[in-house]
Amino acid sequence: MRPVLPVGAAVALNSFSESVRNRFFTIFAVFALAAIYASVLAGVMAVDQEGRVLADMGLVLMELTVLAYALFNASSVLLREAETKTIYLVFSRPVPRWAYLGGKLGGSLLTSVLMLAVMGLMHLLLLKLRGFGVPPGYAWALAGSFLKIAVITSFALFVSLFSTSSVSTLVISGVLWTAGHFAAETRFLASQAAGAKAAVLNAAVWLIPNFQLFNARDAAGAAAALPPAAFLSAAAWVLGTYLAALWLLSRKEF
Amino acid sequence: MSRLPLLAAALLSCTAGAALSARWYVSPFPPPSEIRSAPGGAAEDMLALALGARRLFADIWFIRLMQYYGTPEQLVEEEVSENGGGLYLEFLPKSRHVLEIDPGFTAAALYSAGSLAFNLNRPKEAEELLGYALKYSPKEWKYLTMLAAIGYSKAEKPAVVAAAIAPILKDPDCPVMLKQLAAFLNKKAGNYAAAAAIYSDIAATSRDEAYVKNAKRELQILAGREAPAPAKGTAR
Numbered sequence: 001m002r003p004v005l006p007v008g009a010a011v012a013l014n015s016f017s018e019s020v021r022n023r024f025f026t027i028f029a030v031f032a033l034a035a036i037y038a039s040v041l042a043g044v045m046a047v048d049q050e051g052r053v054l055a056d057m058g059l060v061l062m063e064l065t066v067l068a069y070a071l072f073n074a075s076s077v078l079l080r081e082a083e084t085k086t087i088y089l090v091f092s093r094p095v096p097r098w099a100y101l102g103g104k105l106g107g108s109l110l111t112s113v114l115m116l117a118v119m120g121l122m123h124l125l126l127l128k129l130r131g132f133g134v135p136p137g138y139a140w141a142l143a144g145s146f147l148k149i150a151v152i153t154s155f156a157l158f159v160s161l162f163s164t165s166s167v168s169t170l171v172i173s174g175v176l177w178t179a180g181h182f183a184a185e186t187r188f189l190a191s192q193a194a195g196a197k198a199a200v201l202n203a204a205v206w207l208i209p210n211f212q213l214f215n216a217r218d219a220a221g222a223a224a225a226l227p228p229a230a231f232l233s234a235a236a237w238v239l240g241t242y243l244a245a246l247w248l249l250s251r252k253e254f
Numbered sequence: 255m256s257r258l259p260l261l262a263a264a265l266l267s268c269t270a271g272a273a274l275s276a277r278w279y280v281s282p283f284p285p286p287s288e289i290r291s292a293p294g295g296a297a298e299d300m301l302a303l304a305l306g307a308r309r310l311f312a313d314i315w316f317i318r319l320m321q322y323y324g325t326p327e328q329l330v331e332e333e334v335s336e337n338g339g340g341l342y343l344e345f346l347p348k349s350r351h352v353l354e355i356d357p358g359f360t361a362a363a364l365y366s367a368g369s370l371a372f373n374l375n376r377p378k379e380a381e382e383l384l385g386y387a388l389k390y391s392p393k394e395w396k397y398l399t400m401l402a403a404i405g406y407s408k409a410e411k412p413a414v415v416a417a418a419i420a421p422i423l424k425d426p427d428c429p430v431m432l433k434q435l436a437a438f439l440n441k442k443a444g445n446y447a448a449a450a451a452i453y454s455d456i457a458a459t460s461r462d463e464a465y466v467k468n469a470k471r472e473l474q475i476l477a478g479r480e481a482p483a484p485a486k487g488t489a490r
Contacts (some may be wrong), residue, residue, distance in 0.1 A: 003450045025332055042313075042314075042317070045317050045321075045460045046313060046316070046317050046320075047320070047361075047430075047461055048361075048429060048430050048460060048461055048462060049316065050461055052313060052361075053310075053313045053317075056307075056309045056313055057311040057313070060305070064305070088324070130364050146352070148306075178304045181303060181304055181306040182304065182307065183276065184279065184281040185285070185286050185303060186283075187276065188281075188285045188286060188287075189286075189471045205272075205276050206269065206272055206276060207272050209268075209271055209272045209275050210272070210275035210276050211306055212281065212306060213275040213278060215306040217306075217309065218306055218307070218308045218356075219282070223282070223358075227278060229274055229275070229277075229278035230275070230278070231299070232274055233271045233272070233273070233274040233275040233278070234271070236267050236268070236271030237267070237268055237271035237272065238268045239267045239271075240263075240264045240265070240266070240267030240268030240269075240270075240271060241264070241268065242264075243260055243261075243263050243264035243267060244261065244264035244265075244268070246260060246264075247260040247261045247264060250257055250260070251257065
């Protein structure tokens with residue numbers, strides 16, 4: 001009998017290679033390249049702030065591209081396997097559900113890392129071609145984007161287990177993405193509100209992950225360094241949604 | 255029944271993650287109540303916050319500000335317009351809006367304050383803008399230096415204003431408009447060597463063709479001049 005961990009790793013690698021082979025990966029990569037090139041035009045308009053505009057636009061486009069692909073992948077991967085009955089074949093073998101789910105999540109995250117790395121290199125090359133160096137805090141910005149993507153991917157995987165379609169998973173995950181970025185504003189509103197309104201807003205503050213903590217690309221220079229709390233918070237949320245997904249998966253009959 | 259601990263652990267972990275991020279995060283940005291919506295900009299500001307893309311949207315607002323300032327006003331003489339003069343009544347609200355979205359955009363604050371104080375002759379508005387910028391970047395020495403330069407400009411001492419701005423010019427983030435101003439003030443005060451050095455820097459580093467062309471023209475003019483006695487330049 002094969003040990004459980006290599007089984008999970010095998011699922012992750014399989015999921016990763018499937019994602020990379022998927023034509024959407026190529027589409028998104030081409031899109032990112034074209035979009036980053038288009039940002040050169042915006043850079044020209046900014047004249048002496050071209051370097052800043054190029055860096056900011058590239059980082060945002062990269063994050064949104066990876067987000068779109070990660071959400072698409074996470075929202076459809078389990079549904080697709082259930083529809084094609086592949087999941088029955090997997091569970092007919094000695095594959096624990098936690099290893100299967102962990103593998104799927106790991107595969108999605110590996111794909112995101114690869115996409116961020118490839119697009120990051122293309123972006124840096126573009127900056128170099130325009131005569132700019134590596135923007136300060138660039139690695140932190142990419143790390144922060146990955147943390148956000150990791151949280152939203154695991155959440156989308158969890159939602160896909162109870163939602164009726166990929167679209168509803170995308171919508172619900174999109175809502176969390178927005179709410180996560182609005183966490184600081186929600187906190188401010190909670191401090192201004194009273195009664196039931198304040199209670200609801202405070203509950204939201206303590207339940208929704210604050211994506212601004214991971215948002216290193218909106219902070220300048222040395223301030224862009226991510227604190228250890230950012231990694232811990234993201235890890236806790238990924239673990240929490242993974243456990244919730246496992247709870248849902250364990251209730252399903254395959 | 256055995257699945258319930260799994261759900262409880264999931265809830266606990268999510269809450270711990272969210273609580274940790276809520277406790278740790280201190281927003282360096284102005285609260286939403288301070289964001290005064292620019293015409294047609296409320297939707298964009300929402301998007302900037304929702305996508306966590308404040309820097310990018312501040313960049314866009316700054317490009318719009320430069321386009322606004324770069325568009326000649328009607329009923330304003332061409333010469334005045336070419337020298338950056340005019341009314342530009344929306345200059346302060348537009349500049350402030352850039353800083354409301356990203357208060358760390360130092361170059362935008364310096365560009366706006368410099369334009370307001372030295373080109374549009376509205377030093378009060380420049381001081382107001384710098385005061386707002388300092389609220390979120392209290393340790394930013396460039397703002398304090400700029401405030402000092404604005405103070406000297408009221409006394410109409412070009413050499414002192416040029417000297418006050420000088421440290422900012424060495425910063426890679428210094429707006430070319432300020433360099434141009436410093437060069438002009440030095441020329442006005444008779445410090446031709448200093449003016450030429452700044453114009454050379456503009457010609458070598460700026461990506462704005464208009465500034466580069468002007469700097470080259472000024473360098474040619476300065477090359478034909480003799481440097482005056484040092485006492486003459488500081489006599490004002």
